[in-house]
Amino acid sequence: MVKYKNHYEAIPVLKHWLKTQPHLPIIEDSPLRSFIVFCDGDVEEAKILIDKHYTFRTNNPQIFGNRDVNSKAFEKLNEILDLILLPDLTPDNHLVTIFRIRSPDVTYYNYTEQVRFIIAVLDAHLRVFPMDKTPDGVYLILDLKEFTLQHLTRVDFSAARVLTKYMEDVISIKIPRSNIINCPTFISRIVTMARTFITEKTYKKFVIHETNNDELFDYIPRDILPIEINGTKGSIDDIKRENLKVFKENADYIFNSKYWFVDESKRPANSRKSQFENMQGNFRSLSVD
Template sequence: MNTYSHPFLRGLKQQPEGKEKDLTGIRDWLSTQPHLPSISDEYIYLFLHSNYYDMKATQDTIEYYFTLKTGTPDLFSGRNVGSSRMKVALDITHMVALPYKTSEGYNILVYRFSDTDYTKMNFADLVRMFCMFNDLRLSEDGLSEGYIVIFDMKGCSLGHLTRVSLPALRSFMLYIQDAHPARLKRINVVHTASFINQVMYIVKPFIKGALMSLLHLTSNGPASLIDIELLPSDYGGPLKSLEEFHKEQRELMETSYKDWLIDTETFKVEEKKRIKKPNRGIFASLTGGFKTLEID
């Protein structure tokens, strides 16, 4: 077992009650999947919780998660937050978890550019940092009831759009929809740019109906969608600025979580040990494009 109890750096503070049979069921299934890594009970509970304790959905998410991490090293390796590339990704963005939850108990995450010079943007690096930040949030938040995500397009230009990598976008969309062990409740895209139709034209082929139903676009700010009392001063709320939150959470990532994030790179599948390989699937990403992963 790894040094840390992934994905929780300081341990899962409160494990769910009455779910021991679910845990045993996944443990029994994992014993028949020698290609998958050994993971802690806490890790299993995260996958179970994100799938509302549906056994088959949990198995599928675990399979997708580790296979995708193995098959797309451009996005899931090189997770040293102190590297020059990751520093740039943090320098040009604000990646923030707001401190208060919604009335439904949902956590709120905000992403936007702090430096809108598109020549500084490396799309794959931003996706890698996005996934690293999400891992940190899963660790800090525990078994969250759900997440509301705010993507702020203010300052985005067509120059940013030209720097989007389609392979990285495919990987990212597959991860968010099929592999990310979190309950995604709503995606609010605010301050939408005039070229939002071009953005949707590129992204839409990779979006399934379930995710599309969570997507809300507005040319206004987030106060039109979120209780203003939960928002930072940037959006007219009473909380401190996104820059201040970003600095605090960046420091947490660069200190407490630095070694932990690097360590998470070791959680991969061993394809030589896979008993029955899927006929088609995530492996196609290495030769051009994703299809549907078939899992037994």
């Protein structure tokens, strides 16, 4: 087993391998680095993860397909949700992503569209990072101040299951921690109940802050956080405006299936489709931290 301490040296190796895998989509250098970082420099593990990742996307088009950045559905989501990626990385080279619902009104809330939107935004931003600044992972901050029981009743649990399996088994970037702030009591109970259907490793990644949001600063520096959560680095609206430019500029990349879906008719004989059966979520997780 060969591990590359210098992750950049592994990228040409993966690109050479991709030439022998005609069924896989076009994969640019930034996503390739994310795969190799996730696998701690292990190229063979990265190859397995790449195939599983894109096969999973292909088999779940309800989440990963039809990602028109300029659609009315995405525009409406951008109005009722805040999903921002902070401009500064943490001292340990992690990207910080903040998600919050702007209003308790559930009139236009659509969970499946929300999941599709979130992944599309992350895909766009991970593409544009300079290679020497590609993050080693993502810290999530979930602000649930406006999240209500009515929102919960609109959760599509089929889509939630796909998202859970994506994050547990085939995601290409590490998410070592999710901080939940302004957390309602009913969400705390749900997270506890979720231990029955998520892995213990995933469960331990959640840090809940029910009342004292300043505890967040024990995990993420105040000087890179926006003022809405008692940080000092600008406002969410200003950061979101810059994020939206990146999203729009990468509209074709997000929408075009040549970057995201496999073509099973081109899969080589030595890459058996059988090893990727049940890619809706029943395959075994990689043993990668």
